Amino acid sequence: MNMDIKYRQDFELFKSNVCHSVKRKGDIKFLISILKSNKIQKFYKKEWYLECFYLLAMVDFLSRENNIPLCVEYDYIRKNKLEKPVFSSSIIAKCIIFKDETQKIKSINEAIPEFKRFNIMEADIRNVC
Numbered sequence: 001m002n003m004d005i006k007y008r009q010d011f012e013l014f015k016s017n018v019c020h021s022v023k024r025k026g027d028i029k030f031l032i033s034i035l036k037s038n039k040i041q042k043f044y045k046k047e048w049y050l051e052c053f054y055l056l057a058m059v060d061f062l063s064r065e066n067n068i069p070l071c072v073e074y075d076y077i078r079k080n081k082l083e084k085p086v087f088s089s090s091i092i093a094k095c096i097i098f099k100d101e102t103q104k105i106k107s108i109n110e111a112i113p114e115f116k117r118f119n120i121m122e123a124d125i126r127n128v129c
Contacts, residue, residue: 011050012089018058019128027062034059035071044077053082053118058125061114082119091121 009017022030034040034055043052056074063070087107094103107121115122 008048008051011054011086014051015054015088015122016128018054019125022058022062022125023128027066031059031062031066031068040074040077049080049082050086050120052077053080054115054120054122057112057115057118057120057122060117061112061125064114078117081117085119085121087121 021033025033040052040055040059043049043055056077059074060070060078062068085104085108087104091103091107095101104121107123108116110123111121112123112125
């Protein structure tokens, strides 16, 4: 998975790469690779909070899905969240096109709790081609 911390990629591309990596590796191998890589802490130290929180949310979500206890090493990060909600570009586009915020409200209601905790409105990490 290309999550180079020297080069900050577009967040939509980052999310796509993470989701494809989960699909390719499977939940457990993905969790192991992320935990071994220290990428969550590295992103946090660089103040790349969006990537940090997204990866941590993914780790927490997959841990819950697989009945694995949360890694307490990240508790100091879990106390934080993004100041404003982050929506996918498709949700933002729909709101602009239709001049209606309904899609944002729906996105908030459907967000996976582990992502919503960090103010990231992610509803489906498994639906990747």
